[in-house]
Amino acid sequence: MSLLRRALAALALVVTSLVVVAANPPAAHADECYSWSRNLSSGATGADVTELQARVAGWAGSGVNMGVDGSFGPQTEQAVRNFQAAYGLGADGVAGAATYAKIYELQDADCSTAHFDWAEVSGGCGQGGYSGGSVSAAQVQENLKRSMWKAEALRQRLGNVPLTVNSGFRSQACDRQVGGSGTGQHTYGNALDFAAVSGGFCPVAQQATHVGYGGIFGPGYPDHDDHVHVDLRGGRSWSAPNCGI
Template structure:
């Protein structure tokens, strides 16, 4: 009788534990499930939309002066970026994107695909439609999403200190109103200005490791009061007061 009672009690405990574990897994993966989730482990040689989605989220880990292509091809550069992402978050750094890596991405991701510390709203204070820039609204929004994932990597590298954005996407009229350059990357959704802390020099110096081809800061005309980070086809870094 006592033996049957113990067995029944153990079964109840095990069932309760399984429910709790299931709840924890569901909660941990909720962010990822709401936006994008991966159905297979990805390693060098893989290709497809799931690789491209991975590349967007690890684009902030290409290494010094590099930019990771989001082409859906898992080559050596993508493997290296996966390794750096894994190292940054204390995961097994094998360059293979599997359950651990995807779980961490899920924990960093909101249901609209943005990283948890940045929003579409703060990347577009100009209008709510993303229209009126140099590219279509959809392209501008997509460019801003890629930029946010690079900012998430930069934020983490700076000790998880909050980064304060002051200007992201601009329509042509918004850009003109603030005196922006005629060909400003802001009009493409691929530039952001940061204010406040950390120091601008610290921001632009660290940004060199996180996939930004355009970096402007103190020492560059008109940039003593903010750090400007952007994406473009060729590199242009200038912040002479910061040694760049």
């Protein structure tokens, strides 16, 4: 083979390699809990959209109880924009590398979040675990995961101050033991009860109205002067009269 032909063959090999690299971009960041392999924007559907929604639902807007349905619509786009803005990212409403990097930063390997863990939201009354509730243990854990991500949004809105969970999931037996109905939101893994922050209970209740909670009960509501209860129920049921709610 002539020197010229060898040079042309080598050049062709380089060009072919570049085309292959362009067609097969590097794999997405691998996260121990969940990783996204594509950018997501308005109109996208799928399980990866559901996972994104679970993590940004607390940013959909004041009083907006956003669905987690695997369909990237206007509420999801707004939630992504607000999440991006809250963490200093370019707020374009498209979930891409920078958005995922922040989610990975806030997400622990066991699918809890950076500032909340399974131990503090699992079964009350000293029982631990996720069994004995009003739904399966697997669904309880999924609901608790969504609850923790909304708690992350609440914590950030409060100025990134420590936020303590006093009660999370309760089995039906535990819920009755502490005076509940035995079938309330805690038995689904939907509810968290928070302690006061430095400004008291009202900042928690007031900021919770911006995080998409269907249920908020705090000071002034019977038996809620010593904590703020939030939950993921559909619709809206809010009452914390001493906090103007």
